[in-house]
Amino acid sequence: MNIKKELQVSAIENGTVIDHIPAEYLFQVINILGLDKSKNSVTFGNNLESDKLGKKAIIKISEKFFEDEEINKISLIAPHAKLNIIKNYKVVEKKIVESPKKVVGIAKCMNPKCITNVEPVTTRFKVINDSPITLKCHYCEKITDHKHIEII
Amino acid sequence: MNIKKELQVSAIENGTVIDHIPAEYLFQVINILGLDKSKNSVTFGNNLESDKLGKKAIIKISEKFFEDEEINKISLIAPHAKLNIIKNYKVVEKKIVESPKKVVGIAKCMNPKCITNVEPVTTRFKVINDSPITLKCHYCEKITDHKHIEII
Numbered sequence: 032m033n034i035k036k037e038l039q040v041s042a043i044e045n046g047t048v049i050d051h052i053p054a055e056y057l058f059q060v061i062n063i064l065g066l067d068k069s070k071n072s073v074t075f076g077n078n079l080e081s082d083k084l085g086k087k088a089i090i091k092i093s094e095k096f097f098e099d100e101e102i103n104k105i106s107l108i109a110p111h112a113k114l115n116i117i118k119n120y121k122v123v124e125k126k127i128v129e130s131p132k133k134v135v136g137i138a139k140c141m142n143p144k145c146i147t148n149v150e151p152v153t154t155r156f157k158v159i160n161d162s163p164i165t166l167k168c169h170y171c172e173k174i175t176d177h178k179h180i181e182i183i
Numbered sequence: 184m185n186i187k188k189e190l191q192v193s194a195i196e197n198g199t200v201i202d203h204i205p206a207e208y209l210f211q212v213i214n215i216l217g218l219d220k221s222k223n224s225v226t227f228g229n230n231l232e233s234d235k236l237g238k239k240a241i242i243k244i245s246e247k248f249f250e251d252e253e254i255n256k257i258s259l260i261a262p263h264a265k266l267n268i269i270k271n272y273k274v275v276e277k278k279i280v281e282s283p284k285k286v287v288g289i290a291k292c293m294n295p296k297c298i299t300n301v302e303p304v305t306t307r308f309k310v311i312n313d314s315p316i317t318l319k320c321h322y323c324e325k326i327t328d329h330k331h332i333e334i335i
Contacts, residue, residue, distance in 0.1 A: 058219045067210045070238075075227045086222075 046071070046093040048115040049105070054078050056108045057088035063104045063182050064097075071095050083111075104137055106130050107180050110164055130161035138166060139181040142173035154183070198223070198245040200267040201257070206230050208260045209240035215256045215334050216249075223247050235263075256289055258282050259332050262316055282313035290318060291333040294325040306335070 052060055057077045061067055066075075072093040081087035096116060105112055106128045116124040134156040140147050145168055147154045156166035156175065163177035204212055209229045213219055218227075224245040233239035248268060257264055258280045268276040286308040292299050297320055299306045308318035308327070315329035 070230060072230045072232075073228070075229075076225070077227075078222055078224045080224075 042120050043072075043091050043093050043117055044120055046091065046095050046117050047097060048117060049090040049092075049109075050087070050113045050115065051081070051084060052088040052090065052109045052112050053084055054086035054088050057090075059108045060088070060090065060105060060112075063108060064101060066090065066092065069095070102126065102128055103131060103134075104182060107134065107138060107164055107182065110161055130158055130164055132158055134158060134166055137182060138175065139183055140168045140171065140173065141175040141179040141181070142168065142171050145171040145173065194272050195224075195243050195245050195269055196272055197270050198243065198247050199249060200269060201242040201244075201261075202239070202265045202267065203233070203236060204240040204242065204261045204264050205236055206238035206240050209242075211260045212240070212242065212257060212264075215260060216253060218242065218244065221247070254278065254280055255283055255286075256334060259286065259290060259316055259334065262313055282310055282316055284310055286310060286318055289334060290327065291335055292320045292323065292325065293327040293331040293333070294320065294323050297323040297325065 049060070054077055057075060061075065066073055069092065074091045075088065077088045078086045079089060097114070102114065110128060110130045112128045114126040114128065115122045116126070134154075136153045138154060138156065140154055140156075142148070146152050147168070147170060152170070155169035157169065159165050159167045159174070164180070165177060166175040166180065168175065201212070206229055209227060213227065218225055221244065226243045227240065229240045230238045231241060249266070254266065262280060262282045264280045266278040266280065267274045268278070286306075288305045290306060290308065292306055292308075294300070298304050299320070299322060304322070307321035309321065311317050311319045311326070316332070317329060318327040318332065319325075320327065
């Protein structure tokens with residue numbers, strides 16, 4: 032019997048499947064999307080076998096379809112995630128999460144002295160690397176690397 | 184097609200299934216057991232239909248068998264959870280999580296002035312109610328209710 036297949040969650044009728052999340056970032060993605068507070072039926076799999084990622088995580092949420100703004104947030108943590116939109120048990124749309132060129136108002140600058148951490152100024156970054164994602168602050172020019180990205 | 188059945192995670196070959204976790208406490212159980220840092224294949228289902236609980240959560244962990252001390256920790260958050268020990272795809276043992284009569288060194292007293300929060304003294308509680316679980320501190324006699332239980 033194929034253990035990998037056994038551990039995958041079965042099909043959902045309507046909703047969204049987020050696949051190819053790196054295993055170490057599952058709980059960050061859950062937090063960003065607020066899925067720990069969701070009332071929808073949701074299943075998470077972690078440390079599943081993946082040819083591409085070694086170990087991957089997957090999320091399946093019933094009756095939930097994300098806005099682009101929410102997907103942008105995922106891209107900061109799991110830039111290679113893939114979204115499948117499911118209707119009536121069938122994949123009706125696939126979305127690839129792509130790293131944006133700019134990030135405005137989603138992440139926090141890791142420089143505590145940056146004006147965005149002192150005054151009520153919206154953060155603004157240039158994405159200078161997308162794997163792993165690395166942000167350069169428009170204001171203080173300090174680098175916020177992948178491991179330090181904190182979502183607002 | 185049965186949606187409920189579809190949302191349950193399929194069988195695991197070897198490991199532990201923790202069933203009948205109240206939906207609102209899934210992430211607390213994950214934290215208590217350290218499953219957010221686990222390298223084992225693990226699946227979580229939340230807000231699944233349950234006759235007993237209305238909505239329930241379930242956890243399936245491959246190749247993991249819990250010590251009694253760990254199970255005691257679960258009982259503080261999910262006193263009616265049931266553990267199934269799986270070997271070769273079969274349930275070889277069932278464990279019911281029971282509220283202990285005393286809790287020593289697992290939870291924190293919610294009274295900030297309690298000696299256990301000031302000096303290096305092991306906490307010690309009498310369980311005065313088990314649904315929802317309510318603890319009475321041996322030292323300061325203050326009550327720590329279910330919603331304020333913080334695991335050490």
